[in-house]
Amino acid sequence: MPELPEVEVVRRGLARWVLGRTIDDVDILDVRSIRRHGLGAEDFAGNLVGARVLDVVRRGKFLWMPLAPPAEAGGTATSGGTSGVAPVALMAHLGMSGQLLVKDAGLPEEKHLRVRLTLSAVDDPDAGPLPQELRFVDQRIFGGLFVTSMVSTTDGHPGGLGESPLPLIPVEASHIARDPLDPAFSFDDFFAKLRRRRTGIKRALLDQGLVSGIGNIYADEALWAAKVHYARPTDVMRRADALRLIDACRDVMLRALDAGGTSFDSLYVNVNGSSGYFERSLNAYGREGEPCTRCAADPLFDSLSLIRREMFMNRSSFSCPRCQPKPRNGRW
Numbered sequence: 001m002p003e004l005p006e007v008e009v010v011r012r013g014l015a016r017w018v019l020g021r022t023i024d025d026v027d028i029l030d031v032r033s034i035r036r037h038g039l040g041a042e043d044f045a046g047n048l049v050g051a052r053v054l055d056v057v058r059r060g061k062f063l064w065m066p067l068a069p070p071a072e073a074g075g076t077a078t079s080g081g082t083s084g085v086a087p088v089a090l091m092a093h094l095g096m097s098g099q100l101l102v103k104d105a106g107l108p109e110e111k112h113l114r115v116r117l118t119l120s121a122v123d124d125p126d127a128g129p130l131p132q133e134l135r136f137v138d139q140r141i142f143g144g145l146f147v148t149s150m151v152s153t154t155d156g157h158p159g160g161l162g163e164s165p166l167p168l169i170p171v172e173a174s175h176i177a178r179d180p181l182d183p184a185f186s187f188d189d190f191f192a193k194l195r196r197r198r199t200g201i202k203r204a205l206l207d208q209g210l211v212s213g214i215g216n217i218y219a220d221e222a223l224w225a226a227k228v229h230y231a232r233p234t235d236v237m238r239r240a241d242a243l244r245l246i247d248a249c250r251d252v253m254l255r256a257l258d259a260g261g262t263s264f265d266s267l268y269v270n271v272n273g274s275s276g277y278f279e280r281s282l283n284a285y286g287r288e289g290e291p292c293t294r295c296a297a298d299p300l301f302d303s304l305s306l307i308r309r310e311m312f313m314n315r316s317s318f319s320c321p322r323c324q325p326k327p328r329n330g331r332w
């Protein structure tokens with residue numbers, strides 16, 4: 001699964017190429033990639049043809065494009081463009097191998113091309129004619145596209161991180177908490193909820209209802225950076241420790257984003273999936289048996305500071321025994 005920084009790179013790339021453009025045509029090459037659109041292919045296309053992309057928004061790993069409905073007939077459920085129409089969004093679920101590619105029309109089709117959207121022609125004063133196709137490519141078909149309705153956010157803030165402040169969110173994403181990169185993320189809300197849970201901190205970080213977008217890799221990296229053991233109980237967690245941890249989450253994701261963002265620019269098209277070009281500099285994750293980089297700088301460094309790997313929630317957890325010690329007698 002792509003991690004949050006990968007999805008954010010896709011979001012930025014999409015925003016750059018598709019914002020404000022109208023969808024002129026929809027070509028569904030494989031209906032399995034729109035199976036989450038319950039009303040079928042015709043309804044899917046009817047909602048999109050003539051619609052304009054208002055924004056590209058992300059919350060956690062959810063990615064969507066709010067749409068202005070077709071001005072004239074075309075869609076079934078949402079056509080008309082009147083103010084009484086429920087707002088809709090095109091959701092992009094990347095799954096394991098989903099990619100969104102912006103390409104010039106006429107370029108050879110990818111082997112696993114599933115859906116093609118043709119966008120209105122735009123001649124950019126700087127970049128020239130913009131690529132006209134948004135292609136959804138998905139080798140393993142775990143991902144997909146669907147059109148869904150949006151509801152108001154409970155806190156009145158924008159639905160997620162985007163370019164324009166629209167206080168709406170697709171119903172499918174409305175149950176998940178904001179992620180640490182969201183300008184409307186509230187640490188106080190997070191901390192209050194955290195203290196009410198009786199669980200370990202890593203389990204809490206992976207709980208999308210508490211804070212979204214933190215996967216196994218970034219949880220381990222943030223716990224290492226904040227020097228917190230993954231089993232530390234949340235109900236007695238100190239505010240300063242929780243704050244340090246959320247800052248660390250934000251930090252490691254922004255650093256990954258910087259690296260990924262650079263490679264994206266040079267790629268021209270928007271590529272994503274199980275991306276290998278995210279140069280992650282990891283301190284804990286995947287480094288079993290290697291010296292902890294922080295302890296290695298310490299003159300008192302000894303062999304106790306080799307990264308350990310333990311199974312937790314059926315996944316590997318990596319940590320430093322010395323800077324992230326286990327609880328003794330249940331006390332921290």
Ligand SMILES: [Zn+2]
Pocket residue numbers: 292293294295305320321322323324
């Ligand atoms: Zn260490």
